[in-house]
Amino acid sequence: MKIFNPFDRAHGVDISDFMMRLVEARTTKKGIEIFAFHEVPIDPGIIQEGEIKNYAKAKEQLERLYKKINGRVNSPFAIVAVPERKTFTKVVQMDALPPAELAEAIRWEAEQHFPVSLEEMYLTWSLLQTSEKKHTILLSATDKSLLEQYIELFADVQKHIIIAEPESFAIQRALLGQSTIPTLIIDLGASKTSLAIVSRGIVQYTSTISFSGRELTLLIAKELNLKEEQAERAKTLFGLNPKKSKGVVRDLLIDKFSPLVQHINEVLQYYQTNFDQSQPIQKIVLCGGGSQMEGIHTFLSETLRLEINNPIPLINKNKKMGSKFTEKKVLSFTTALGLALRSELQKPFQMLSKTV
Template identity: 30%
Template sequence: TRRGIFMQALSRIEVPENYIDSGIIKNRKGVLALLQKMLKETIFGKITSREAVASLPEVKTFAKLIAVDYSGKNLGRAVEHEMEKHIPFDPHDINYDWQLIKKEGGIKKILINVAPKNIADDYAGLLIAAGLIPVALEIEAVSICRSILPPAHCAKGTTFIVDVGATRSSLIAYAGGSILFTISLPVSGKKYTKIIAEKLGLSPEKAEAAKIICGLNQKAAEGIIAKILEEMTSELVKKIKTGISYLNTHYPEFGHVSQIYLCGGGANLEGLDAILTKKITIDTSIGNIFTNIEMSQRQENKYFQEELATLKKIAANNRHTQNFSPTFAVAVGLALRNIYTDEI
């Protein structure tokens, strides 16, 4: 609207582990049923549009800023040729798009986004089966940046975004209006839970509860849970430092990392932001997915106050959603695509 961008509806549903494995849909019928249910049973609001923008699984996609030395008229052909040197897929089996980010004489800085054709076709087919119209499929990293960073993000240096998901995590490097690269990380919410369960002989349910209640708080449970989690957090720190070294070696022109944002359900782990700030000496905080939504104006609206009350009630009854916002980073970014598609 003229007053800004507003959230019309919000929905969420849990997906059983065996339905999707490493981004590959294993139980199509089951996933389709969940998708249809999620469209009908929203947390608040009503979904009226049939158009859909969906994300492709991070583990099956690739994004990188590459340099193309070319001054001719067919830049697209030059991008294809250069891209083959960087992508981990057979070039004949992919869908891709690219965006010109910067010109430096004959050198063009190009952001490439790549996904296997079979994965893209599978996800698009699922949307169609659910009665939706696929407008676009994009990689998660792009959606996350769009939700957390303002369109004209111009922070000095480079921004890192660490997406800690339930089954996988990734690091996104962003600078100069573009994603520079992404890196897979050796941690996940479920991996944290599994380690706690194994170390203390707990059931998965009790281990999950211990993780949520104690986190990295040294004062909780005599610091036992924090000590276990710190072992894995050390792996995360090492990988982030590797990303910093890679940035300094391959993209020195974009400057040092000035900020780290956390998102994904794992971002809720108590004390994670403080630990990363201390060990990496770079300010780390949970990313605000409402950066590009007019929250102040919405809060003055009685209807939205009811929406907020609903979300707070859910959070009070379910510790898993005590800070729900990082979990919706990808979804919010996807919803904003047609508004900010040129900026991020």
């Protein structure tokens, strides 16, 4: 008899302040096979920093996401991303303990590291390495009120959340896979920019700054008297390239990048100073809609003096959905794609990792 596995073909859903994105996928020998994908825009104010401010409108948009999808969703089970600002993660080493004592010890350990009461968070953990004397454990705590909002929202459209994880975990899975090279991931989003340092195959540190792609678009629209759609196109096509549009767009935007560059340098310095056995960051990976901006790779590489390397996951183009899931889509759907691939890592009934 076949055992029911809710993770079989579970799909990933990424909800940001201005967009909802969905992907159902799995890995094959010929690359990632895409079964379904779609995105719908969200009007400003419906969701703010991940929190649902207008429940009725959010439900309406989620229904549209499922109704207009490219392909067909084969499962009612969803894996969702939680904004970095609403999560805490920490890699810890603990004495090896019997299973009966481990849960209580993990909870005590989490209380020492996380700056909020565990009564307000969902605490999950994953065992990364183990030996006779030591366990290396990844702790993750998620804002309880936010996650309960998401669970209710999905239930209202007849879907069920089985895993919630930080955005950075999904992005790492989609772009880096099993790579152990010390890497800085920069997710340039419409409402914020998130940084994640990955070393030894683990997200070691994350940070978020209110550097917004949409603010850049609105600046271009205002200064050049363009509609927002035209300004978005100008930002993407001309961006920071001094040779495009006679450098007009670059001149408008260049000073706005100073806080971002400063924050990136501060994060790199903090990591190098405060993490034991930290290895120097060897490369940067860009994703998010802002990563498609003309000239952004060259600008950051020259400014930060680090290699910019965008590993694009191999999509099986022989399949119908794969041919539609272009490289541009991969960069925008990175989080949703990584969430979808999480389903392959689970065993039957191992929902929401381990909760203590």
